[in-house]
Amino acid sequence: MHKNLIDGEWVDGEGVENINPSNTADVVGIYACANEEDTERAIAAAKAAFPGWSRSGLLERHAILRKTADEILARKEELGRLLSREEGKTLAEAIGETVRAAQIFDFFAGEMLRLAGETLPSVRPGITVEVTREPVGVVGIITPWNFPVAIPAWKIAPALCYGNTLVFKPAELVPGSAWAIVDILHRAGLPKGVLNLVMGKGSVVGQAMLDNRDVDALTFTGSVSTGKRVAQACVEHHRKFQLEMGGKNPMVVLDDADLDVAVDCAANSAFFSTGQRCTASSRLIVTDSIHDRFVDALTEKIKSLNVDDALKPGTHIGPVVDPRQLEQDLSYIGIGRDEGARLVIGGELLERETQGHYLQPALFTEASNQMRISREEIFGPVASVIRVKDYEEALAVANDTEFGLSSGICTTSLKHASHYKRNAEAGMVMVNLPTAGVDFHVPFGGRKASSYGPREQGRYAAEFFTIVKTAYTQP
Numbered sequence: 335m336h337k338n339l340i341d342g343e344w345v346d347g348e349g350v351e352n353i354n355p356s357n358t359a360d361v362v363g364i365y366a367c368a369n370e371e372d373t374e375r376a377i378a379a380a381k382a383a384f385p386g387w388s389r390s391g392l393l394e395r396h397a398i399l400r401k402t403a404d405e406i407l408a409r410k411e412e413l414g415r416l417l418s419r420e421e422g423k424t425l426a427e428a429i430g431e432t433v434r435a436a437q438i439f440d441f442f443a444g445e446m447l448r449l450a451g452e453t454l455p456s457v458r459p460g461i462t463v464e465v466t467r468e469p470v471g472v473v474g475i476i477t478p479w480n481f482p483v484a485i486p487a488w489k490i491a492p493a494l495c496y497g498n499t500l501v502f503k504p505a506e507l508v509p510g511s512a513w514a515i516v517d518i519l520h521r522a523g524l525p526k527g528v529l530n531l532v533m534g535k536g537s538v539v540g541q542a543m544l545d546n547r548d549v550d551a552l553t554f555t556g557s558v559s560t561g562k563r564v565a566q567a568c569v570e571h572h573r574k575f576q577l578e579m580g581g582k583n584p585m586v587v588l589d590d591a592d593l594d595v596a597v598d599c600a601a602n603s604a605f606f607s608t609g610q611r612c613t614a615s616s617r618l619i620v621t622d623s624i625h626d627r628f629v630d631a632l633t634e635k636i637k638s639l640n641v642d643d644a645l646k647p648g649t650h651i652g653p654v655v656d657p658r659q660l661e662q663d664l665s666y667i668g669i670g671r672d673e674g675a676r677l678v679i680g681g682e683l684l685e686r687e688t689q690g691h692y693l694q695p696a697l698f699t700e701a702s703n704q705m706r707i708s709r710e711e712i713f714g715p716v717a718s719v720i721r722v723k724d725y726e727e728a729l730a731v732a733n734d735t736e737f738g739l740s741s742g743i744c745t746t747s748l749k750h751a752s753h754y755k756r757n758a759e760a761g762m763v764m765v766n767l768p769t770a771g772v773d774f775h776v777p778f779g780g781r782k783a784s785s786y787g788p789r790e791q792g793r794y795a796a797e798f799f800t801i802v803k804t805a806y807t808q809p
């Protein structure tokens with residue numbers, strides 16, 4: 335059994351099976367499920383470890399982050415395989431995600447050595463002002479199942495870099511990748527209590543983290559409904575918090591777009607990683623003159639995508655992550671039909687050699703932006719084409735959503751691309767690129783109902799994982 339890590343010790347718990355969504359007969363491993371008491375102990379351990387870790391030497395912290403990056407990179411095939419097996423994204427995507435996690439640890443190992451403040455003259459003569467950043471304290475980390483390695487990495491690495499101690503709760507469906515990352519960090523030399531792993535249920539472990547006054551900051555990625563709960567609990571406890579939640583990301587295709595680029599961007603945005611990315615695009619907003627050519631070409635492209643076992647060479651799209659998500663995808667396909675959208679391809683359950691949650695990517699046309707399939711996050715390989723007359727209508731439809739994470743446009747017009755970059759109501763804008771697929775060294779995050787709080791990743795991560803102090807000195 336893979337155990338939880340609490341105060342530097344591996345701790346047993348009730349064992350839970352981790353099931354491979356490509357082959358439900360394959361048990362990836364047995365993972366210990368933490369309870370409320372374990373969570374309380376983990377938080378207490380993080381609190382006790384904070385004074386030592388927050389004042390530890392830069393080189394000690396640097397070495398641990400560097401070693402972690404090196405080991406993740408050296409084991410990218412094996413860790414990628416584990417990720418692919420427990421989550422269902424293709425092996426290539428999973429190895430890519432693992433490499434990205436290594437790059438994130440490497441980036442923050444570097445940031446460790448660039449910690450800086452400012453010294454300014456006061457407006458009052460003779461007085462100096464120093465502006466410095468301090469760690470926040472005990473940071474709670476709650477992560478979703480869709481990026482089991484990268485999301486924990488982009489929260490854990492900066493949290494440690496800036497001197498915080500952590501309690502990490504991964505999603506129930508993907509404890510394997512989380513355990514592997516924590517094991518690497520533990521062996522890299524983290525002092526006891528600095529990083530605690532509590533695998534288990536959101537309603538038990540996650541809730542215990544929300545309810546504990548000793549958690550000073552909470553970073554969450556997951557659904558809007560849980561995010562709201564997190565926000566309420568954090569306000570109640572005067573706790574700093576950061577939320578990354580859903581998306582309903584638009585991809586605009588204008589008449590002047592390069593058709594091949596547009597089709598590749600749309601197929602990638604909508605269907606890769608089985609559509610299970612918060613940056614996925616499920617609204618393809620297409621102007622009149624290119625509409626029919628685009629739909630025909632995208633339909634052909636979908637026919638060429640192999641949906642199969644995530645570990646099989648040649649698979650483009652793996653299974654849906656679990657039966658609950660599959661049911662949600664199928665239910666939205668039904669809703670789309672009932673609302674009057676036309677299902678041009680896909681939406682069928684597929685049989686493969688092994689028993690898995692295989693769904694053919696689904697494409698709707700004749701969709702309006704008011705339909706539920708255009709307004710609610712589906713989180714599966716389901717996209718709809720919304721026909722518009724011109725760029726102005728495309729921009730208005732793209733922004734007509736409660737979300738604002740990523741927003742894409744395919745065009746060869748500099749004028750429209752520039753206008754879109756300025757006017758898209760989203761945290762990230764992509765021109766002639768898929769809405770998903772971001773760099774690790776620049777800010778990530780959205781606006782409106784997609785996100786709350788400072789950006790993640792790159793140097794912007796300091797905003798959440800540190801507190802600014804302003805000190806005045808009269809010599």
Ligand code: ADP
Nearest residue numbers: 477478504505535536537540541555556557560
């Ligand atoms: P999804 O529907 O994609 O699984 P969730 O928001 O339910 O998204 O899950 C994201 C993370 O939030 C998971 O780690 C989950 O266990 C956790 N979680 C779920 N419910 C709660 C809760 N009541 N309190 C804290 N964390 C929770």
